Amino acid sequence: MKVSFVLYVAMSIIIALFAILNVEAVFVNFGFIQLQVSLALVILGSVGVGALVVFIIDLFTKLKSHKKTKGLKKEITTLTSDNESLNERIKYWETKFKEQELLAKERQLELDRMKVAQPSDKTVISTNEENSSDNEVHKSTDTTDEKNSDNNAEVQ
Secondary structure (H helix, E strand, C coil), X not given: CCHHHHHHHHHHHHHHHHHHHCCCEEXXXXXXXXXXXXXXXXXXXXXXXXXXXXXXXXXXXXXXXXXXXXXXXXXXXXXXXXXXXXXXXXXXXXXXXXHXXXXXXXXXXXXXXXXXXCCCHHHHHHHHHHHHHHHHHHHHHHHHHHHHHHHHHHHC
């Protein structure tokens, strides 16, 4: 049994005893009419109307709460579905990223293998540059010698 049910029954018994002890006739004025009724009926009627008002207010509160709960459950369902689709997208992009990382590593390994297999371009270029600079030195020396011999021939 719930504690609230026990409290309701106890309050009802106390109110009923109070009403039975006060059975005198009293005048009740409703503004436009005046009636003479038993005080017990006035007490029980007041408790009944009060209970009815509390019940109606509680009913509206529960309906409002139920409506809000229903809306929140729908929102939870929507958010859960969105969360699942986003998690799927994250997994998709994580696998794509891992694939790209693997491809980049494979390309780097291939480039490293190609560098090891081929002679260094810098060595070839530097050797060619030394040969061409040597040729230029020889050419310039040859032209200087020719000019000197031409000058010597003119002087004589």
